[in-house]
Amino acid sequence: MVREVDVAVIGAGPAGLAAAVEAAAAGLSVTVLDEQPAPGGQVYRAIERADSGRLAILGQDYAEGRELVAAFRASRAEYLPAATVWNIGTDRLIDYSQGGEIACLRATAIVAATGALERPCPVPGWTLPGVTTAGGLQILLKGAGVVEDDLVLAGAGPLLWLIASQLVAAGAPPRAVVETLPRGRQAAALARLPGALRAAGYLRKGVALMNAVRRAGVAVHTHAEGLEIEGETRVTGLRFRAEGGEHRLHCTAVGLHQGVIPNPQVTRLLRCEHVWDASQHAFRPVLDDDFQTTFPGLYVAGDAGGIGGARAAALQGRLVGMHLAARAGRKVAGKPAALRTALARDLAIRPFLEALYAPDPAILNPADSTIVCRCEEVTAGRVRAAVKLGAPGANQVKSLVRTGMGPCQGRVCGVAVSAIIATARGAPPDTADYYRIRPPLKPLALTELAAYPMIAPDLEIREP
């Protein structure tokens, strides 16, 4: 009764598209599912609709995505747009919703190409209306082309500068960029540079972005600390300390950013093993040489397996696609060895970026009064109180104070809560555990569930 395919790819970003193209080229039946209405993922969102003006704003990298999307469109892979995967069973049954209806699919191999999540930035006031993330702003920019007019960008990371420069190019420069990198970070990161020189292109690009933003007259504050977002019912300003003084900027919107982390939802749902990546300050799934997780048949390509960026994601996707083809006994046209070399070259910049943009220690250990779980409005103090009572880990804290129990399923607060627990116990972050992720990965209308397809006969059930 359930449709079967060789490969199901979840996510139509660079990793997923590349995996699908390779696997389909080798003759495997491939289905790509993605929540968005069009292929491209976060980085190449709405790329097929972008006119030359929008492409000029979003830059050369964005344009590169066009080729990949075109190759995917030309491939034999089946594409299910606006399809939200909300459960994957240990029997590899994939439950998804499309157009308000549930459908199921079973796949021999599943590729989670679900990308990255933005790291939560629990600073005072971050739950006020008007606060968004840099990534959220980018979605607006790429989708509707709408941008906030009275905006301050605050935080750190390459994406912060990218979005700032894109806003400048769009003619809507932010009021200010408030960078939270502590003093001395640069020096520490430079120590990691020799390896990165092989990726000099990235570095040049980064510097060019920052210069473009400054040249446009955007106020830039560096080494900022003590960020506090002000406002009663919505954002009215941002306070911080920098350059030896207190600052207060009036604004109606704040875009926060502290880098991105692997999206753990699928790999946690299937209880894959994860490790703490001390350099990325995040958990990532354990992957073998072929990008297979500890759940047999589940592969991860792209940022969901560890942050590497769009090019690395596409290379990993191609490698996974080729591996799946070879595993199924198909002839593989491409050369995996060459792709692996390219991948290593592309990832060479990472140690430098990771050292430079390590998250602001303040957001890893927020004040007691700061909310960490937005859905259930739980403060850091309540998390610490549960730890003090003896709750041994993230799941027990969740049971006691409801962190991660809201509609976002811990996507927003997960790493923050794990970090607070570890710190409160005086334990290193690699000993912290993480929420057990439960389906549905996204909220599901009860009426929709009631119409779940008849994929099997019903069991006789006794009454309770």
Add this chain to the structure above:
Amino acid sequence: MTQPSQPARSADVVVIGGGIHGSSAALYLAQRGLSVIVLEKDSVGRHASGVNAGGVRRLGRHLAEVPIAVRSRRIWATVADFLGDDCGFEVAPQMRLARSEEHLVAMRARVAEMQALGYHHEVMIGTNQIREYIHSLSDEVVGAVACLDDGFAQPYQTTFAIHRKARALGARFHEGVRALGLTREAGGDWRVATAEGDFTAPRVLLAGGLWSGEISATLGEPVPIIPFAPMMLVTTRLPPFCNAVVGAAGVPLSFKQMPNGTVVIGGGRPGRPDAATNRAETTFHPLRLSAQTCISLFPIMAEASVVRTWAGLEAEMPDQIPVVGPSLRHEGLYYAFGFSGHGFQLGLGMGEIMAELIATGATDVDLAPFSIGRFTGGAPAY
């Protein structure tokens, strides 16, 4: 990790299992002044006891369980003082809806039977009274049997609070330590083997939930435990419309709206249990029936979305009542497992009863219906 010194590895009683039953027995044993070691292979409350529906229900209990449920309910009334934690316990009616005359007839017979036995907590209620508690109700409903002062609590909060109280009274919990097997020492003490060394005690209580059968079988008392993974789902917040815990005749359902507006739905539709990997997996094909039931009984539910689902690992016995009481083959060995999907409410009373039995050798509660002998065919062998 430092090795505990030798005396730290022996006690008056070793309890296997840190669910609500093991923890509660440990609490009451410690209260009686006995030294107790609890071995828990994962963490306290990790399984059924921490993830159940939290129903504090006397309504509809098997007659053999009624005295234990009544005793438990008395303790529930004092739980905030007793444990120093309110456990999220709220008094609320538990009711079972009837949708046909046939349902009503069976319910009336049940209430009459209970009355004859001297129990007055179950009563019939009409639709007007039901509607006082449930503001969005299908016209199909023709009445209900109810226990107006039952209630619900937060399962993990409760089990964790019992565990803390037991520890405060001196019980020693070893989490992440699995009892691998039991042997009898020459001197008569039990030796419980674990990967972290042996623990010894003259008496052992096996309260290992789903995993209890592995151990009882090695002791010559195999039981037909059925792995059971009852599924639960919780919805987005709705305006307050229900302050009762609701079941229904003829269909598996347990339904309640929490004080925060979310609706928690269970009732025993089974997911996929895997005792070896500790995993209880939800499967959505059966859950669609729960969704259908809720929408048809409570029209407002058509506006709700499912936020999360989960399932727990539970030991189900073929006759739906637990194995409780002394071993029939070995002196100093006691059982309390197999609560078949409704052992949370019983946890406090059962612990008190087990402590009494273990400490004094007797209890005034009739445990005969729960004897392991019903599966092993045995009469006491010692």
